Amino acid sequence: MQFSVKMRSAKGGPHEKGGRHISGAERILDENDVEKGVVAMLRRARNHQRGKADFISIKIEEIKEDEVIFKPLIAVHSCIAKNVAQGHAIAKEKLQSVGVSALAIERGFSALLALKDSIRGAMLFDAFTGERLDNFGNRGVRVTKMDCAGAAEYEEKLAKVGLTGEHVREALVLASKVASAPGMVAELCWADDPDYVTGYVASAVGGYIRIPIMKEMGSGVGGRIFFVKHDCDIKVLSEYLQEQLVLITFGGNVDVEVGTNFRKKTAIN
Numbered sequence: 001m002q003f004s005v006k007m008r009s010a011k012g013g014p015h016e017k018g019g020r021h022i023s024g025a026e027r028i029l030d031e032n033d034v035e036k037g038v039v040a041m042l043r044r045a046r047n048h049q050r051g052k053a054d055f056i057s058i059k060i061e062e063i064k065e066d067e068v069i070f071k072p073l074i075a076v077h078s079c080i081a082k083n084v085a086q087g088h089a090i091a092k093e094k095l096q097s098v099g100v101s102a103l104a105i106e107r108g109f110s111a112l113l114a115l116k117d118s119i120r121g122a123m124l125f126d127a128f129t130g131e132r133l134d135n136f137g138n139r140g141v142r143v144t145k146m147d148c149a150g151a152a153e154y155e156e157k158l159a160k161v162g163l164t165g166e167h168v169r170e171a172l173v174l175a176s177k178v179a180s181a182p183g184m185v186a187e188l189c190w191a192d193d194p195d196y197v198t199g200y201v202a203s204a205v206g207g208y209i210r211i212p213i214m215k216e217m218g219s220g221v222g223g224r225i226f227f228v229k230h231d232c233d234i235k236v237l238s239e240y241l242q243e244q245l246v247l248i249t250f251g252g253n254v255d256v257e258v259g260t261n262f263r264k265k266t267a268i269n
């Protein structure tokens, strides 16, 4: 039996009463791993760099295994950037190359850079006009009900190319689910943890492009923008992001390419 386990935490009360978002997590776990998973989430919320949460919501739901679908891990590429300006320039170029308009890119960046603090979910933007399409306000759309299909296999393969840690695993799983969503064009993200400055641009076509520096060290403001097709059905998309159970598979060999020009290729297998 499997369970969807999700956590969101805030400080200064619940999110909906103005509390400051601290941390969230989403997993799909076997019955035997639920207890351990819940304890890990509790610890994360209480010992987070962003602060000690005083509101923690953990939701555990039994799932029907026939409702789970499988999607492949998107290809992973790493870029070199020496500072935030270079990181943003690479991200903009990559977004444009997978079909996001220059106007939408500017608007997306402005929206993220204008945040005074992180919100708990992602903002949806029209990839053509750059208009914000969701009306989730300071909540954003939270992608949930996803995990990697085989955690042990995943850890082992990613460790071989030096991609370890929860940030990477969670981001790769989220980005792969998001890239598979109906109407999705691309995602832009950087972390909200003050000492974690990495971010990425991801899409089904271009894969996961890891960018080492997307904000200044010490900044607790990160976020996500999902750029979607002009005629995207927001209701269908939001339902997929929030409710569809998705497990991410390796689907054979996965290549991780390193370098601005992606010259060095390391196969994970």
Ligand code: WAQ
Binding pocket: 024, 026, 118, 119, 120, 121, 122, 140, 141, 142, 143, 144, 167, 168, 171, 174, 189, 190, 191, 192, 193, 196, 198, 199, 200, 210, 222, 223, 224
């Ligand atoms: N659904 C939608 N938005 C989310 C979710 C979610 N499940 N989780 C986080 N966000 C939004 C929210 O606004 C956060 O403030 C923001 O994204 C950043 O979240 O080394 O750690 O969990 O390759 O801090 C990327 C690089 C790390 C990983 C991203 O994001 C790597 C990261 P964080």
Ligand code: MG
Binding pocket: 023, 191, 192, 193
């Ligand atoms: Mg974070």
